[in-house]
Amino acid sequence: MAREPDTAAETPLDLPAAPHRPLSKRALATRNALLDAARQVFAARGFEGATISEIVARSGTSVGSLYNQFGGKEHLFLELHRRHSELLWEATQQAMERARATGERDPFRLYLAGARAYLLACWDERDLARLFLSGEGPPGFDAIARGALRRWINQNADVLQVTGRRFGEALAAAVTGVVAAGARQVVACPARDDAAEMTEYFAMLVTRLAQPADQPGTHYLKRDFNL
Template sequence: MTESRARNGTQWARADATRRALLDAAREVFSDRGYEAAGIAEIVERSGVSVGSLYHHYGGKSGLFLALWEEHTAEQERMATRAVKAARAGGEKDSITLFITGTAAFLEFCWDHRRTSRLFVSGEGPTGFGLMRRSRMRQWLAQNTRLLSDHNQMLPLILTTAIGEAGREVSIADSPEDAHSLITQTTEILRRLAR
């Protein structure tokens, strides 16, 4: 490996560490204070990174919030997708069972990452956040429509909407028992609606 290549690798690793520190600090501050009350100074202080680096990597508070949201929703989708793939690998073919398996994984993620989930279901965020959420909802609906293609065309819309609301309730549950009870109730209701 050339010296130049090694230097570039080190710079990329440092940039990744800087972005990670900023996202982790932003998650804490936004979760503690909400988007509007969160301050750049506190995010920078908690991250140990310079203000200039925050603006370089994210362009400001709104860019940081949106990057955090993108990371959170991408991980939710990965968890649901992994659960569905594992069920398929285990021989499951029923689309409703696969859909409910993905739903349970999604809702578990909402509980496991409840502080961040609560932040995003509060509706607070930068200008344009509502539009981004609606766009993501349409993408999620399209995925669910493909999975449930052998059912009534309104079923994916109804189920996807119900899951979104269930995610909100799970993320604000008072205890693990309450959260898991809500997840179980949701999957049972979805199964009845889908049959």
């Protein structure tokens, strides 16, 4: 399952805040053009290799517009990260809601539904997924990533209903790590069919991780952690 977006917690304090006033149609079009161009440039060159001049040239706007809208390439990067995180979050939530609508109530199967959706959404958005999974970004982005990972583990513990149980956090951290590793493999797949096959492979790994060797067909979520 994807981590819930938390832009307040993920924005370094030394970066200028994006404007929160209502935008005119023209300003919104400019903002979207800059984001589209930044996505292309960051995906091709990484954060360090991307230049404001290339982003502006691709967007057909101006340097002044970029600074007026975002304050620099740092905030452009973070806004793309926020939108990407939000898209992955929505994909996992929708998948879990669809599973609940069919009558599914088992927390592990609900988690798997969300994890599958997360991995396939990573492939669909693989240009940005590769960028953010690389860890490259503006100063402070590594701290953002660490905080996001901690929230992701906590949210997965809640979904799996293991919060407060012995080794519950350890299990949540382990399955989160497997899914995160899966994302790196999925975004490297050449076609969506390959990504779907890779997704099922990692779903199998998560299932094995949560399934006691002496009790096939069950998983640790069905047991107390009195080991």
